[in-house]
Amino acid sequence: xxxxxxxxxxxxxxxxxxxxxxxxxxxxxxxxxxxxxxxxxxxxxxxxxxxxxxxxxxxxxxxxxxxxxxxxxxxxxxxxxxxxxxxxxxxxxxxxxxxxxxxxxxxxxxxxxxxxxxxxxxxxxxxxxxxxxxxxxxxxxxxxxxxxxxxxxxxxxxxxxxxxxxxxxxxxxxxxxxxxxxxxxxxxxxxxxxxxxxxxxxxxxxxxxxxxxxxxxxxxxxxxxxxxxxxxxxxxxxxxxxxxxxxxxxxxxxxxxxxxxxxxxxxxxxxxxxxxxxxxxxxxxxxxxxxxxxxxxxxxxxxxxxxxxxxxxxxxxxxxxxxxxxxxxxxxxxxxxxxxxxxxxxxxxxxxxxxxxxxxxxxxxxxxxxxxxxxxxxxxxxxxxxxxxxxxxxxxxxxxxxxxxxxxxxxxxxxxxxxxxxxxxxxxxxxxxxxxxxxxxxxxxxxxxxxxxxxxxxxxxxxxxxxxxxxxx
Ligand SMILES: Cc1ncc(COP(=O)(O)O)c(C=O)c1O
Numbered sequence: 143x144x145x146x147x148x149x150x151x152x153x154x155x156x157x158x159x160x161x162x163x164x165x166x167x168x169x170x171x172x173x174x175x176x177x178x179x180x181x182x183x184x185x186x187x188x189x190x191x192x193x194x195x196x197x198x199x200x201x202x203x204x205x206x207x208x209x210x211x212x213x214x215x216x217x218x219x220x221x222x223x224x225x226x227x228x229x230x231x232x233x234x235x236x237x238x239x240x241x242x243x244x245x246x247x248x249x250x251x252x253x254x255x256x257x258x259x260x261x262x263x264x265x266x267x268x269x270x271x272x273x274x275x276x277x278x279x280x281x282x283x284x285x286x287x288x289x290x291x292x293x294x295x296x297x298x299x300x301x302x303x304x305x306x307x308x309x310x311x312x313x314x315x316x317x318x319x320x321x322x323x324x325x326x327x328x329x330x331x332x333x334x335x336x337x338x339x340x341x342x343x344x345x346x347x348x349x350x351x352x353x354x355x356x357x358x359x360x361x362x363x364x365x366x367x368x369x370x371x372x373x374x375x376x377x378x379x380x381x382x383x384x385x386x387x388x389x390x391x392x393x394x395x396x397x398x399x400x401x402x403x404x405x406x407x408x409x410x411x412x413x414x415x416x417x418x419x420x421x422x423x424x425x426x427x428x429x430x431x432x433x434x435x436x437x438x439x440x441x442x443x444x445x446x447x448x449x450x451x452x453x454x455x456x457x458x459x460x461x462x463x464x465x466x467x468x469x470x471x472x473x474x475x476x477x478x479x480x481x482x483x484x485x486x487x488x489x490x491x492x493x494x495x496x497x498x499x500x501x502x503x504x505x506x507x508x509x510x511x512x513x514x515x516x517x518x519x520x521x522x523x524x525x526x527x528x529x530x531x532x533x534x535x536x537x538x539x540x541x542x543x544x545x546x547x548x549x550x551x552x553x554x555x556x557x558x559x560x561x562x563x564x565x566x567x568x569x570x571x572x573x574x575x576x577x578x579x580x581x582x583x584x585x586x587x588x589x590x591x592x593x594x595x596x597x598x599x600x601x602x603x604x605x606x607x608x609x610x611x612x613x614x615x
Contacts, residue, residue: 146187149178153188157197157208160518164210168198171206216528216537219549221371224342224361224581228382231353231578237346244569250592250601253560253569255395255456255545257591261512262459263504270498271491278494286490288478290316290466294497298466301500305427305450306403306441315467315477316488319460320425320453323467324351324388326484327449330469330476331419332357332385339378339387341370343547343576343585345395345423348388352578359578360384366538366547369394369401372408379416386419391439393426396547396576396587398520398540400430406439414445419473424452425465428509430542431517446470449477454496456543457509462492516544519590526599527588530606532613544591551613554584562608568601 153174156162169177171185178185189206192198198206244254275282289295295311302309317323324347332338334356340348342361352359362378363371370389378384389409391401401409413420422439430436440450453465469477481487499505520540527537527548536549550556556572563570571589573582588605592598 145180146184146191149174149180149185149188150191152178153192154197160514160521162208163514163517164208166208167204168206168208215524215539216535218538219366219536219547219585221365222342222361222363222581224363224577224579226360226378226381228337228358228360229578230356231349231359233346233349233353233575237350237575240569240571240575243564246567248567249564250568250597252589252592252598252601252605253571253587255543255589255591256460257456257512257516257544258593260593261515261591263499263508264459266502266504266508267459267462267495267499270502271495274491274494274498278490282491282494284490285487286316286493287487288315288481289474290314290488291490291493291497293501294464294493295466297497297500304435305424306437309468313468313470313474315469315474315481316493317451317453317465317467317481318485318488319455319463319465320423320451321347321351321465322481322485322488323451323453323465324348324421324423325354326477326480327421327451327467327469327473328352328357328386328388329355329480330473331421331449336385337382339375339382339384340578341389341394343396343573343582344388345390346571346575348423349575349578357385361578361581364394364397365399366397367399367541368405369397369399370409372405372412375409376412379412379418384418386421387413388421388423389439390423390426392424392436393429393543395426395543396538396545396571398538398543398545398547400432400436400541401439403437406437407442410439410442410448414443414447417445417447420448422448422450424450425456426543427452428457429513429516429544431513431520432541440468443470446472449473457512458496458499458505462496464488464492464496513542515593516542516590519592519594520544520546522594523588523590523598523602526602527606530603530610532606532610535609540590544589546588546590548586548588550584550586550609552584554609554612556583556586559586559605559609559612562612563605566601566604566608568604570605
């Protein structure tokens with residue numbers, strides 16, 4: 143094959159695999175000629191070939207860019223409209239069952255928000271773990287009492303300008319994943335019988351936290367791209383005695399929305415007026431697809447009313463179970479006390495290993511890589527839904543993270559679809575587990591965290607086929 147064709151194939155592969163995305167500049171002619179050790183005219187010929195194929199375009203005095211494919215995207219779901227009354231939460235074993243089905247060997251895991259291990263820096267984390275085991279010696283076996291590993295808190299604080307405001311390491315409490323952070327913060331601000339306002343749909347873990355504490359959920363209308371409706375929330379706080387609000391401002395699960403920064407500011411101002419705490423779940427905050435990290439609502443807080451929760455589960459490793467919270471001066475002592483009362487401490491070694499990994503400097507590079515990969519996987523899975531699901535299906539357009547929320551025709555029952563999909567060894571998450579009132583019967587959430595293999599593609603085709611069969615009946 144001619145040399146220029148080989149070069150063109152390499153560049154085409156970068157585009158197809160998502161390393162180079164629509165609108166991004168491809169390497170300059172000179173740079174590529176140096177990298178590939180070929181002449182400038184060979185690269186020019188390769189770029190001409192790609193240009194003629196519609197993959198890249200030349201922009202005067204600027205270079206070559208990946209063409210923005212005019213993708214015909216499926217329509218989005220509209221703003222949700224839950225009923226305006228608070229309810230107790232009773233999910234029972236439904237969600238644990240979902241996790242168990244996921245881990246049955248041979249199941250294609252489209253039900254849980256999980257990325258394959260290929261996206262985690264496993265080797266780097268292993269090396270960090272070995273180093274800290276040596277450094278800590280006997281201390282590796284002692285309790286790391288709340289607020290947790292100081293080195294890790296320093297590393298988190300070092301990255302805090304990205305969150306929109308600098309953070310004092312002493313204001314951070316390390317937790318067992320984001321889930322413990324949510325648990326502790328909620329217990330710090332509310333008690334059994336209280337009403338908590340949540341987004342609708344919401345992450346089922348939030349419903350489980352409310353259920354375990356005997357609190358009531360008040361579901362608030364939520365926009366698929368811009369998050370919770372402030373108008374509806376303003377009415378809700380006027381009409382109800384709301385103890386706290388929980389919001390996934392950045393990387394909503396299952397919607398994939400990132401609330402605009404200006405709206406976060408308004409949200410904080412609204413809750414400050416009525417003195418209601420906001421528990422901000424920022425677990426997907428680092429996995430945005432845009433140019434820069436969106437700020438947190440916490441960064442606008444001047445009254446100590448925002449309790450920020452996050453974790454390394456989605457970006458580094460869920461198995462390490464390392465999360466953190468910034469409860470603010472009003473609630474920190476209470477959160478630390480509750481932490482001690484519930485688990486005494488977070489495991490010593492994983493905290494130290496994550497700190498070591500962060501201090502090594504490869505984290506930002508790792509994040510850049512997985513953001514690109516996840517954006518591509520979301521795109522491919524959305525294309526799959528577009529091609530294979532019944533007419534009338536709607537899909538969210540996540541701005542980060544790795545789940546999509548799929549609305550199918552009304553008559554379709556997500557539990558029945560899940561049953562049929564499980565027979566084909568595919569797991570999916572049925573919509574009603576994302577609502578206290580079991581809404582969203584015709585919705586499912588699909589995980590885009592797995593590498594796009596032929597097995598995953600076949601699974602999407604199969605779900606689409608099952609859904610089409612059900613829709614026909
Ligand atoms: C929005 C959201 N918050 C919190 C969690 C829990 O995070 P962790 O695994 O760190 O406990 C998850 C996990 O899926 C999540 O999606």
